Every structure is written in C-alpha cells, then in structure tokens.
Amino acid sequence: MDTITRTERDYERIWDAVDDLYGGWLNPEWPATNMLYNRNTGACFPNVDVVREKTNYLLRMELPGLTDKDFNLEIRKGELDISGKIPETEGTDTRVIASERTSGEFCRTFELPDDVDSEHIEASLKNGLLEIKLPIKPGKTTEKQIKVEVH
Numbered sequence: 001m002d003t004i005t006r007t008e009r010d011y012e013r014i015w016d017a018v019d020d021l022y023g024g025w026l027n028p029e030w031p032a033t034n035m036l037y038n039r040n041t042g043a044c045f046p047n048v049d050v051v052r053e054k055t056n057y058l059l060r061m062e063l064p065g066l067t068d069k070d071f072n073l074e075i076r077k078g079e080l081d082i083s084g085k086i087p088e089t090e091g092t093d094t095r096v097i098a099s100e101r102t103s104g105e106f107c108r109t110f111e112l113p114d115d116v117d118s119e120h121i122e123a124s125l126k127n128g129l130l131e132i133k134l135p136i137k138p139g140k141t142t143e144k145q146i147k148v149e150v151h
Contacts, residue, residue, distance in 0.1 A: 045102070045108060047062045048061045050110075056136055057133075057134040058131060058133055058134070059134065065086065066084060068125055071084025075112070075118050078112050081107065082107070084106060085104065086106065116135070116137070121133065121135070
C-alpha cells in the first residue's frame with residue numbers, strides 16, 4: 001500500500017472515531033462539517049496569501065479552473081466571504097491514481113481590519129489566481145512604529 005492510500009485511510013479512521021465520539025453530529029451533509037474537513041478530498045480550503053503593502057492589503061487565492069461566475073465575494077459586518085466550487089478534473093472514463101489538488105465546495109471568511117476602506121475593494125481573476133485589493137483608508141494604520149534603543 002502506498003503512502004497516500006495509507007494516509008487517506010488513517011484520516012478516514014480518525015474522522016470516523018471523532019464522529020463516533022460525538023454521536024454522529026459530524027454529518028457530512030452539514031456545511032460546517034465540510035468546512036472543517038472534506039472526506040472526499042482531505043481539505044476544502046483554497047490556498048491563500050495575505051500581504052500588507054504600503055497603501056493596501058492584498059489577498060491572493062488559488063482558484064484553478066474557475067471563472068468569475070464560479071465563486072462569490074461578499075462583504076458583510078466587517079468580513080469578506082469567498083465561496084464557490086472547484087470542479088474535479090476526473091473524466092468519466094478515468095480513474096484517479098493520486099490527487100493532491102483540492103476540489104469541491106469551499107467557503108473562506110476573513111475579518112477585515114478596521115483600517116480597510118470597504119467601499120473601494122477591487123478584485124480580479126487571472127490564470128486561476130484571485131487577487132483582492134483591500135485599500136487602507138487614508139491616514140489610518142493598524143501598525144505602530146516604535147523606536148528601540150540598543151545599548
């Protein structure tokens with residue numbers, strides 16, 4: 001048995017044990033369970049980088065194979081929600097031997113810092129990379145600069 005198959009079986013046994021421990025409340029059809037762990041793919045969170053630039057924050061999310069119609073961006077109550085579905089790449093006459101790419105439904109929520117100007121957020125999708133520019137309000141900053149004297 002290869003390492004990937006052994007690892008998948010280990011995760012499945014652990015997940016089943018946790019589900020048994022809590023009396024079956026981890027229903028795979030319940031969205032919160034899928035957000036924690038997708039039993040079919042092992043993970044359901046697209047990779048994200050968040051970068052602080054001088055005048056904005058930049059959030060980059062990997063969304064391979066998606067178009068702007070395949071996901072939703074929503075800002076509410078100081079949070080940015082990104083949700084959608086990454087399709088499986090498997091065809092009807094194929095069998096996946098190994099897969100490290102995630103697929104399935106996802107939902108990521110990011111709490112916006114107080115200094116973000118949520119009225120001027122911009123998003124673009126190019127070559128499977130979603131970039132969201134979160135501008136910082138002029139004159140606002142969450143960073144403090146402290147001078148430390150070295151003796």
